Amino acid sequence: MADTPPSPGPQRSLRQEDKRGFLQKLAEFIHPGPDSIDELIGILAEAEDNDIINAESRIMLEGVMRIADMSAGDVMVAAPRMDLLDIDSPYDELLHIVIDTAHSRFPVYEGERENILGILLAKDLLKLQRAPELNIRALLRPATFVPESKGLNDLLREFRGNRNHLAIVIDEFGRVAGLITIEDVLEEIVGEIEDEFDEVEDEGDIYSLADSTWRVSGDTPIERINESFGAKLAMEEFETIGGLIAHDMGHVPKRGETHESGGLHFVVLHTKGGAVKWFKVTPAEAASGD
Template sequence: MSDPNPAQAPEKDDKRTLLQRLVEFLHPRPETTDELIATLAEAEDNAVIHTDSRVMLERVLQMAEMTAADILVAAPRMDVLDIDTDREALVMQVIRTAHSRFPVVQGARDNIVGILLAKDLLKLQRSPDLNLRTLVRPALFVPENKDLQALLREFRATRNHMAIVVDEFGRTAGLVTFEDVIEQIVGEIEDEFDTEDEPEGDIFALADDSWRVSGDTPIERVAESFECEVKGSDPDEAFDTIGGLIAHELGHMPRRGESLRLGGLLFTVLHNKGGAVRWFKVTRVAEDAAADAAQDG
């Protein structure tokens, strides 16, 4: 008499396979990133996951298709320190730009010799005879096509927070930071200069007789603080924030390093985040009264 078990096993296997096929027919598994994102949206609608979780998961999926070239700060807009610069001027530049780390060059901007942490400059106060070169740390160089997930792993493995991005010819294309990569997942990260608790924006005086002004500062507050009239070229257009006004005047989203003069003030873009200007550097400039008089003549 034959054992009935072998005959029953295929029947059970067939039933499971049929059930799987039925489930897949009714709820097909996503096969592309777009389909997976749509599935996440459906899960959010059904209260399976929270909105914040869905957004973060979507960003992780989208980041898989991004490279260092997609988020880098272009080389012409990099704030770099020249190792041969006078120490006092070097410190003033660090204070003015307010970054925590800088690419260090020697001579040409493409000749990057390392990275300098702003906090390391404090060591010069204790040891004035210390050679600045001893404070410069090795730079991490990555290609433009480095995918962000691999870059994130490299940042964690090497404990670096900044990478210099080079093009296919070995020239400096720009830089990217650990924070830039993380923001692709969690969204914008507020730093110590951000003013989330201050809805009216903020204005900080700097050591070189200039100011840091947040892009969301109301125009009225800027005008009051600097005792000047700040208005655009089109009297029919009304704007609430200084960032919105300057973007309108330029005709495009301001880029880092761009400048515009309004009401006797020179606004220079220091830092962009989330597609908007986070910080301007503001300096007073003399009115071109002589030039205007010459034109009138």
């Protein structure tokens, strides 16, 4: 009986694996991958310059990478700026706070602000209106407590896995340090990062968006706004654009409110802790034309 020739399958497979390995090594030699997050961010900047991605996409991708090194303590609303509800307050007072702050969830305390009993959903106040005999304690949801050192990646995963989108942040001594919401974490992904083209000594953030507008943080110095946009905003009384706009409007701006000053049109995108976090800025003439 004739000898059966050896099967070419394993040898061909081995040659293919060697070939793939060689091509991969050659590609890595010609185009070595980034060795650090900063190098990867530089590659994203080049991709934006080459119109492969837009500015908003770059900001989001950078945010995803940077939150890996951030903790709850970096993003939280500090305890003195937390909007809390006193469980012993009358219904009308509670409703007034809810309407003014426009939050969907509130920590509820009894006696001292550190004594957090639970979380009240704003929509649950409607139950008290329809049935005043209800005890507000029965409407409270359990409060989630996290340490300041809690990583944002882990926190975002927990927020996504349950329906508690607000957590009380505790310091190393067990005291209330602040609070953080899922919206605070997502903000870090959609733009609250340092632009690689900004000077290190600059404060605040100004991002050029794809629709020819700008995303400007509320803590940006007025001087920088004037330099960046060629505006002539007054700098005598206030240092930041958020402080100036709030003064001009006569109240703490709310999301969606607009204001014009110094030839610029401002739209409030987000507020946190009683201050404007982000504006959308357009030259006033362009805004009126739209």
